[in-house]
Amino acid sequence: MVMTWTARALTDEEHDVVRSNAKAAATLIEDEPPDPKRGVDLDTAWHGIHWLLTGTAYDTESHAGQAIFGGDAIGADLGHGPAHLIDPRTVKKISAALDALPASEVAARVDFDAMLDANIYPGFWDEQDVFHTWLRPRYKQLRKFYRRAARASSAVLVAIL
Numbered sequence: 001m002v003m004t005w006t007a008r009a010l011t012d013e014e015h016d017v018v019r020s021n022a023k024a025a026a027t028l029i030e031d032e033p034p035d036p037k038r039g040v041d042l043d044t045a046w047h048g049i050h051w052l053l054t055g056t057a058y059d060t061e062s063h064a065g066q067a068i069f070g071g072d073a074i075g076a077d078l079g080h081g082p083a084h085l086i087d088p089r090t091v092k093k094i095s096a097a098l099d100a101l102p103a104s105e106v107a108a109r110v111d112f113d114a115m116l117d118a119n120i121y122p123g124f125w126d127e128q129d130v131f132h133t134w135l136r137p138r139y140k141q142l143r144k145f146y147r148r149a150a151r152a153s154s155a156v157l158v159a160i161l
Contacts, residue, residue, distance in 0.1 A: 003080050003121060005046030005068060007158040008039045009091075009149035018074060018085060018157065025075035025083040029159045038154075040145035045138040046160065047121040052106045052135065053098075057118050063097035066090060067142060071158060083159040088150075095150035098143045103136050 008028055010018065017024045031039070042049065050068040051057065060069045071084030086094070112125035124130065149156050 002044060003046075003160050004044055005042045005158070005160050006039065007041075007145060007156055008035075009145070009152060009154035009156055011154070015155040018155075022075040025085070025157055025159075026078055029078070029083045029157050030161065037148065040141050042138045042142060044122045045135050048115065048125070048135050049139050049142060051115055051118065051120045052109050052139070053101065055109070057120060063090070063093040064101060067094050067098060067146060068158070070094065071156070074157075078159050078161055080160040083157050086156040086158065088153045088155050091146060091154060091156050092150040095143075095146040098146055103139055106139055107131060107136065 006029060008031065010028070014024075014028060018028065046068050047057070050065065053064040053067065054062060056065075058069060059065050066086065069084070070090060071086035073082045074085045075082050110131050112130070115125045116123065146156075
């Protein structure tokens, strides 16, 4: 079963709705495809990006680590757990942390053997040029997404679908 990661920056109205009715989270996060100005879909690159940001499979101690796995669980299980809601203040901290990590610095952290040993999803880390053709472009999309959300003071809804 394929696991993809998606996120959506919420308007103030959507944020209010999600906080008062957790069931709305599923409807908002499953909006396909996400609006490119308010959403991002990392496809199956999410776990590799998280590992490059933290050096771990699931750590969320750092603000960069919260980009993928941050926030508070909200709503029903969507197949791989519930969506998570990240408050606007934390979104700004995540954005600042990602802005401090240019793609060139993230590239220096690539260790595909370690990623294979850590069982980082989806596991095809031995393919040629996977960082430059697959992870790097999605990391740049993630940075841009959080930068926009932070500028708009938006809450963010994230989920693995």
